[in-house]
Amino acid sequence: xxxxxxxxxxxxxxxxxGLNEHxxxxxxxxxxxxxxxxxQMALMSIGGCTAVDVVSTLEKMRQNVEDLQIEVEGLRRDExxxxxxxxxxxxxxxxxxxxxxxxxxxxxxxxKYCSVSNMFExxxxxxxxxxxxx
Amino acid sequence: xxxxxxxxxxxxxxxxxGLNEHxxxxxxxxxxxxxxxxxQMALMSIGGCTAVDVVSTLEKMRQNVEDLQIEVEGLRRDExxxxxxxxxxxxxxxxxxxxxxxxxxxxxxxxKYCSVSNMFExxxxxxxxxxxxx
Numbered sequence: 001x002x003x004x005x006x007x008x009x010x011x012x013x014x015x016x017x018g019l020n021e022h023x024x025x026x027x028x029x030x031x032x033x034x035x036x037x038x039x040q041m042a043l044m045s046i047g048g049c050t051a052v053d054v055v056s057t058l059e060k061m062r063q064n065v066e067d068l069q070i071e072v073e074g075l076r077r078d079e080x081x082x083x084x085x086x087x088x089x090x091x092x093x094x095x096x097x098x099x100x101x102x103x104x105x106x107x108x109x110x111x112k113y114c115s116v117s118n119m120f121e122x123x124x125x126x127x128x129x130x131x132x133x134x
Numbered sequence: 135x136x137x138x139x140x141x142x143x144x145x146x147x148x149x150x151x152g153l154n155e156h157x158x159x160x161x162x163x164x165x166x167x168x169x170x171x172x173x174q175m176a177l178m179s180i181g182g183c184t185a186v187d188v189v190s191t192l193e194k195m196r197q198n199v200e201d202l203q204i205e206v207e208g209l210r211r212d213e214x215x216x217x218x219x220x221x222x223x224x225x226x227x228x229x230x231x232x233x234x235x236x237x238x239x240x241x242x243x244x245x246k247y248c249s250v251s252n253m254f255e256x257x258x259x260x261x262x263x264x265x266x267x268x
Contacts, residue, residue, distance in 0.1 A: 001219070002210040006174050008181035010202040016185050018178035022167040026160050026175070028182035033156040038182035040140050041160070041175050042250055044152035047142035048162035048172035051150050068144040076136040081252035085135070116176055118215035122256035 039074070042120075043087070047072040049116040050089060053109035054102075061101045067094035074124070084124040089117075091130040102130055173208070176254075177221070181206040183250040184223060187243035195235045201228035208258070218258040223251075225264040236264055 009017045014030035018041075029035025036044070047070045058065050069092045074084035093102060106128055110117060117126055143151045148164035152175075163169025170178070181204045192199050203226045208218035227236060240262055244251060251260055 001212060002216070004171075004173060004177060004208045004210065004218075006170075006177040006181060006206050008178060008185050008204040008206065010185060010189065010199075014186055014189070016182050018170070018175075018182060020166050020170050020174045024161075024163075024166055024168060024170050026170055026178055027158075028178065028185075029158075030186060032154050032158055034158060036152070036154050036158050036160055037138075038179045038186065038250055039138060040154045041152075041179035041182065042253070043138060043140040044142060044160055044162065045172045045175035045179060047140060048150050048152060048175065051142050051144060051162075052148055052164060052172065055144065055148070065144075070142040072140050072142065074138045076138065076249070078135060080246050081249045082136070083249040083253035084138075112214050115210070115215045115217040116172055119176070119217035119254055119257045123253045 039076070042084070043072040043074050046087065046114070046116045046120060047089065050106075050109045050114045053113045054091065054105045057105035057108055058097070058101065061105065063095070063097050063101055065093060065095050065097065068092070084120070086127070087120065087124045088127040088129065092133070093130065094133045096134055097132050099132060102132060106130060173210070173218075176218070177206040177208050180221065180248070180250045180254060181223065184240075184243045184248045187247045188225065188239045191239035191242055192231070192235065195239065197229070197231050197235055199227060199229050199231065202226070218254070220259045220261070221254065222261040222263065226267070227264065228267045230268055231266050233266060236266060240264060
């Protein structure tokens, strides 16, 4: 099994620095005007994971994606622990794209490749939608 | 239920920008020497979440934490989807701390407050360890 290691260092207050093994940094902050909150990072990790999948798959399908923006919305439980009960991922693509291929690329990420969404799924119901702007 | 929204914008290649509603940014990159990989962000989100809990709880317990560093190690499945089957969180604390209180703060995060670990738990076995350096 592959091992992945990250470190989270306290910076005082409610600020923390997330570091990977190459020292690439993320500022984690409960005041999310200066950094990102841990639960926002969880949403970004799902968005980033499926974004990588969809871009790679559409490239292999010889589709010319001009732009991709993904909105990830999470609904949190009111009680502790306040995990996401529902997550909606909206893919906004730009380009002269084959709709059937876009749908298939997203489905492949959802069912096979996206490690993050698959890890969240037992707790969070995940919805997928897409829009193509030509 | 509380709603949280983040956006992931493609920057070309395998680079993406993660943004929260205040436009705080994270560079997501498959080449993790320049940004962080989505699965690294997932580990950092669990580390950040429990870090916030533990710092807050120990503060309420009037413990003077001088430093806190958390190592989060994830073991990924070999097959797709390659989510973490096991995650080990190691808390490295510095200060003249009451060991029983440290253990209790970590336990509270694990069992009640940490939204991220609770969301990952059905798929990933999570181990907790701590070290106190006085």
